[in-house]
Amino acid sequence: MITIQALRNTPTATIFIGSHPAIIQSILDFDFLGGKISPTVKGIIGSRKKFERYFFGKKEILLPVFPTVGHIPHALASEITYFFNTTSGRRVLQSSLTSIAALPHLVGGAIFAEDVPEQHALALIDEMAKKDLFLIGPASVGLLIPKTIKLGAIGGVDNRQLIDSKVFTAGDVAVFSSSGGMTNELMRIVAQSGHHLSFALSFGGDRFPILSPREAFLAAENDAQTKRIVYFGELGGVDEYELIQLLEEKKITKPIICYIGGVVAELFETPPQFGHAKAMAKSDLETARAKRQALSRAGVQVGESFSDFVQAIKNVPVLNKIEDRDYTILMNDMRDRKHALITTSLSYDQEGEVKILGQDLLEFTSSRSFAGIVSSMFLGKPTISQELEEFVDTVLRLLVDHGPYVSGAVNTIVTARAGRDLVSALSAGLLTIGPRFGGAINQAASNWIKGVESGATAHDFVEEFAQRKEYISGIGHRKYRSDFPDPRVKTLFKSLNTLSQKRFSTFAQSVEAITVAKKGNLILNVDGVIAAALLDILSEKEGISDEGLKKLAETEFFNGLFVLSRSVGLISHFIDQKRLDEGLLRLDEDMVSHIE
Secondary structure (H helix, E strand, C coil): CCCHHHHHCCCCCEEEECCCHHHHHHHHHHHHHCCCCCCCEEEEECCCCCEEEEEECCEEEEEEEECCHHHCCHHHHCCCCEEEECCCHHHHHHHHHHHHHHCCCCCEEEECCCCCCHHHHHHHHHHHHHHCCEEECCCCCCEEECCCEEECCCCCCCHHHHHHCCCCCCCCEEEEECCHHHHHHHHHHHHHCCCCEEEEEECCCCCCCCCCHHHHHHHHHCCCCCCEEEEEEECCCCHHHHHHHHHHCCCCCCCEEEEEECHHHHHCCCCCCCCCCCCCCCCHHHCHHHHHHHHHHCCCEECCCHHHHHHHHHCCCCCCCCCCCCCHHHHHHHHCCCCCCCCCCCEEEECCEEEECCEEHHHHHHCCCHHHHHHHHHHCCCCCCHHHHHHHHHHHHHCCCCCCCCHHHHHHHHHHHCCCCHHHHHHHHHCCCECCEECHHHHHHHHHHHHHHHCCCHHHHHHHHHHHCCCCCCECCCCCECCECCHHHHHHHHHHCCCCCCHHHHHHHHHHHHHHHHCCCCCECHHHHHHHHHHHHHHHCCCCCHHHHHHHHHCCHHHHHHHHHHHHHHHHHHHHHHHHCCCCCCCCHHHCCCCC
8 A cells, every 4th residue: 555645754765677768858857856965776787887867957967877686785774765667668577676675664666667567567466466566657757746746757758847846845735547648738837827735646557557556545535635536547457446436445535637548549449559558448338428327326427528527627626725936046947957978976176276085185185194094995985994094005015126126117117218207107017007907906806796795605715716726816925935934024914903804804714724725835925915815804894885895906906005105216216227228228138039
């Protein structure tokens, strides 16, 4: 059962299953023009993208896109109260059931797709009843409650349509129809007659609506704010006879103005199929004329023509005239909006003053160490733990240089001695960074995340790499062994003393125990320790979820620390070569072996 007053008191937070930009933008416009301080659409279940661009008023915003409902962060999933499903009819059942199971505070939803199989619709009816949730559709434009929620395309997808229908002012007329187009048209007719909506919904045009017309009429009857019901029905089905029964049983007492479309079907020898799946009279009782007569006898005000129906709505006295807000200025402002060429969540220039993560540049930098600045900017949000700041500082200092022997330094030196500039030499060195030099931290982080998330034992994890004949990033060193440990590793592990769980470090060390037993130099190296320790600190001290950690690995967050730190060393090598000025480097013949 759907209870309108309960929905008015429920915070609106909607997730879209599938993307439909026009509908999403119309909801954001409803929110903004209705005076909400933040968007009610919280995200989209889709693929390919991580974000989609929209507008809240004139301001451009990004809505997150999640591959599945399971990828929604726990805090956000707990916030969601509604879903709107725009997937195809064959996918509606599974996607809806998955969302219902994953969203603990869900109140209800709506289905936009048509041609949902009967068995799927019945399964959803059963599931919604078990969970005490409402679901509107299939083939529905949704539900609208002024000042509260616009769930779907209802009211239109253009902000001018919303204003014409006066959906930002609450009234006392409920509007129902199976047809989405007629629902929107009736909303405008009600508005033009001087009345305002208490709520409106479209049952949906499929043969098997999940929320029946009977439930909608009972919801209107039980809603103290609703004083009158406007209904557009069609030939086909027996919904109107259930309404008549409710009227006879005095379960519906509020006045109803209605019109039943489809009398023209009487001109055909065989019953024609109209636009909606169930809009076809299979018996005399299902004809539009029979329904009109039965409803009229039950006391419903029935229009004999559509113009009579519209006139009947206009004839209803307006007891409490409400002055609607003038939206001209807001509309003119919104009309000029356009998407930016580049989006960023990091920094911007506001009237000549640089803002970083929402703070003034001087304020942001004066309150943080360099490591704190790096951590915050790399994460895209201010850090909250001293542990992360101190660990990043240690990493930046330890990785600053590894001598002139490694490929990055060699390339930088060669370029410098060729007479090129600083940027060219630095770029030459940085371009060598990859899986064999400097890029192992990120891969190691991905390995530890996968190992912990899968629940695999360290033995199985190592064997999986062995079967693929792959090295484990973060394991192995040319110089150090289990009996001759790397002193940097000990220093890095000290940073974990304040942590309690240490899931990733514990797993990495258990992997090391397996690999060292095979060969003494297959120890946890600096890359592996940095990756594991960072994962633990980010998880325990910064509250980043495992899904968030995976996204950091995908964006090469971990490699960023190596690139930043090693840039200092590469620049130093460039300056050193310019200072020494040894000239162009050329290899002697005996340094190159020619193979026939």
